Amino acid sequence: MSAGADAANRASELRAQMQYHAHRYHVLDDPEISDAEYDDLLRELVALEEAHPEVVTADSPTRRVGGPVSDAFAPVTHRERMFSLDNVVDEAELRGWEDRLVRVLDRTPVGYACELKIDGLAMSLTYTDGVLTQAATRGDGVTGEDVTANARTIESVPLRLLRDAPALMEVRGEIYMPRSAFDALNAQQAEAGERPYVNPRNTAAGSVRQKDPAVTASRRLSMWVYQIGYLEGAPSLATHTEQMAYVAGLGLPVNPANRRVDDLDGVCAYVTEALAGRHDHDYEIDGVVIKVDHLPAQRTAGFTAKSPRWAVAFKLPPEEKTTLLTDIAVNVGRTGAVTPYAVLEPVFVGGVTVTNATLHNEREAHRKDVRIGDTVVVRRAGDVIPEVVGPVPARRRRGAKVWRMPEQCPFCGNPIILPEGEAKHRCTGGYACPSRLREYLFHFAGRGAMDIEGLGYKTVDLLLSERVIADPADIFTIDGDVLLGFERFGELSVSNLLTAIEAAKDRPLSRLLTALGIRMVGGTVARTLARHFRSLDAILDATEDELAAVDGIGPEIARSVAEWAGDPDNRALVAKLEVAGVRIADPEPEETVDSGLLAGVTLVITGTLSSASRDDARAAVLARGGKVTGSVSSKTSALVAGEAPGSKLAKAEALGIPVLDEAGFARLLAEGPSALEER
């Protein structure tokens, strides 16, 4: 086979693996590999695509600059695109970066600005005449989300700049949650018997995207500004260092750890210091950012598709320590997945004390060849899930024991099986397994699901062991007098819990769907399903094909939902929830429009609409009595064409069918078919 074909094969294999793991992480919230291992896959793919540009595909994960934009906050188009950075991991790669730079600039840059790379999330702040007028997340780099109300609660973000403010300025920086704030928040969680937050970065991201700014305020976020994105009506400055001094003078937070150095040797010294002092700050860092200091040189160097040529991130290697692995035990999660984890002699690594570390699955445990009694290397990267890298073979003791997956679940005694083609073992006990049931109920009541305040681990455990509840529906019929019989509860806590439970009966359908723990149905999929079907009954009645026909629902998710809906236990649970007073349908959107306005009108919608998702557009047509079909024919009244409309546009034009842009579509929705005739 040719080298090119090999590269293409390997690239598609890597993409498939990354897609699988990204789905486990983002949708299932049940990763099988660590962030560091995921990064290794990404790095290999980037290297492969650089060496063989012909194997790059449009949907390659390397084309993705940031996270998807959610529809909960208003979209903001950035004045200048918010780029991300390329990484180097050692001095040789750093010198390679400078060599490329020298080639574009025709000279070695004089002076680099070195900064700590803060492990948080990027934010853009716009100041108009010195007043904070907009804060936006990065989103996909082009469009972010308007989170101004939340950003205003962050104390280090000035609401008004100090004297001589420029007419218009946009700055960028990193929002982070200080370690001290994170530890305090988790101490509170533990106190309440709630699950701890995973890491400061994710918690900061979640805090910025709260609906209620008071919640953001309570999270004590902070910020370091690292770039000017746009500047109008200000003195002209020659270097990045001068820019940072300028914004600091306006009252914006600029990290005092920033330093200008003359050359790469200076950069290396900065990196060494940053590595040695990585835990000395009240924030997490995952690298050092190196920028060409001279702004005209930055402009000459310019950008690649994804990142500036004039800046690079030196990633710090994850910190590693050795410790004794005293045992390997397993967890059973809410889906029944059995996950082995290493029990470790406590070790301080990556800024925290680690006492256990996931081994993901049996295959991983064996691949790493870790045995009970081994001295092992433990690593914790910027992410928080600590991992066992592998054993130290030279220190293996004679009695070290190979671990095997138990044949029976240690919690319920039912057989543990490995479904064909899967990496994860499963407990076959269903919800009869106390571990699985506990995790399920905890998830059901948790954030992003039914969000029942006060129903954390401790309470769930108590209610289960006292047989007050045995499934999620029981939560809604809890008797306050029974609770008062337990030492843990007083009048006030009972009344608070019952109020929270009552409120949870009225959650949107998407929350209920998330809470039910259907495989592959996380928040995004749940919202898609809820928007389309509007009731749990409609979802129970839908065929697999009908599910798969929904925009955003792939065949695998459709199969999973259909399987779930086909299980009589699940149908019984839904019935029980409804009897208990839980709302299982979303109200029809209030219609102020004439519901028969588009009677007899058949539309095809194609391309990307900027003002609404295709599902919403479709819903708007249906609400007016119109029809939406998938393909253009002579029966089509009009084609609505958004961005990148594809072949349907050509077909409509060939058939002489009216084509509407977004403005035309808006008129049609407002005025009815007469909007078509006037064209």
Ligand code: IVH
């Ligand atoms: S400069 C065009 N400086 O790292 C250059 N970024 O992948 C923009 N980050 O999205 C980035 N600390 O969120 C820069 N001192 C720093 C940074 C920093 C953290 C983040 C930033 C960016 C990501 C790069």
